[in-house]
Amino acid sequence: MAEIAHEDKSKMYRVGLRTAVWLCVCALVLLSVFGRVCLAEALPDISQLHQRFDTANNHYQNKQFKEALAEYRRLIDAGIRDPVLFYNAGNAYVQLGQNGRAVAMYERALRWAPRDQGARRNLAHVRPTGASPAPFVLWRPFLFLRDLLSLNEWLVVFDVLLVWIALAWSLLFLLRGSAIRSLARRCLVGGIVLAVAVVGFLPWRWYEEHGRRVGVIVEDEAVSRHGPSMTLGEHLRLAEGTRVRILGEEGNGWICIRPLDVPRASRERSYVRQETVEEI
Template sequence: MTALLVALALAAAPAADDPTARLEAANGAYRAGQFAAAAEGYEALLAEGWESPALHLNLGNARVRLGQRGLAAASYERALRLDPGDADARANLALARAENVDRVVGAAERSVFARLAERTGDGAAAILFAAAWAAIWIALAARRRAPARARGPLALGAVVAASLAIATAALLARKAADRRTPAAVVIGATSPVREGPEEALRPAFELHEGTRVNVLEVRGEAARVRLENGLEGWMRTGDLEVI
């Protein structure tokens, strides 16, 4: 009876309600075992622009309970995009991926820089760049007024800050490039991949739920995707959840 009341409360809650109360109602539905109602509550908040790592994490957990492992992986990835240090989201994503049918053979080892970009949030990267850029000009301005013995260290500080600014600018550029080829998760149980966008083509191979790909191009209902080992093909956009 309690679970039914929670589900009815979620369905009846108007959009103007306090989002904190609605989040708690969705959490209550989850605790009551009403995972579909919980997921609906979390999705409604996201659709209205309320976003946080915890909200994506909770939605991922509800989706796992509903057997939607691909969608759950996408939710965990979104949580990590907002907070790369979220240990719960990272652990749950690893558990979801452990059940993947597909094993990508020949995937290139990701560079340290690529892994750093993935684990650094957009806000943190922007703050680091701004801080390094400001430090350059502060050091240069201080050097003009400093006594002779302090000018050398201040000049060195400006050089170090410039190096940090270059590194963080490269980090921001890498993150921007990653956004131009967004990642996606296969959500179809079995999804045929063809050599072209035409449905009439014979499938070259299949991908299964939970596999991560990069979306290179979209034409109507077809998307050209690339696996981590460089293998490419076309599949239905409806079988993908873009992160």
């Protein structure tokens, strides 16, 4: 009986270690994929990009805002996704009096760097007054946590928690002391609880960044209509800088939208000309 018990315990150790190894492998694979995605978004000629960015900043410092914006736009059109670039481009738009396009740039900056207080402060300055209705008070802590980290940062947190769970699992099976095993068990339970919470925020953050199309009104006042035609009745007059959800293109120069920064009663499906909206 003693030998059988010993064999069962050895088998349990092997299963525990195998599980811990698989958790570590999963975490390393996720980190590898995350790193490859980040590297794929970078362009090869880094020195040339830095030179262009410095040139744009020099134009801005010399109050040559059109020239600075042209350089920033070239970098953005080349596929650069950097919060500092979006922030600087937004500042250039503000100097040129194009507040709607500035809102779009600040929103892009906050997608990549949600804790950027400069972008958040400038966005509040150029966004239309009363544009964003206050959310329900019990909903605010969840919104705060969702916007605390970007999607990439949430993924890194999840990877770290996977490693934490794997280490706690390994210690639980390898160590013999009751006090240490109790500590390892608590770390394991805590890691699992936190990982489950992070898994709840991951799809929500993904939806905010990639799951829906959001744009900004970039004209002084855009008229939304009940259908894709100038002959149809007006629905709303949307101020420059108002965010809208893009539902689809009509193919004749019109897009279907749902206004976001308006009272809930006015958030109905309507249509605007495509050139009046810049997608974030």
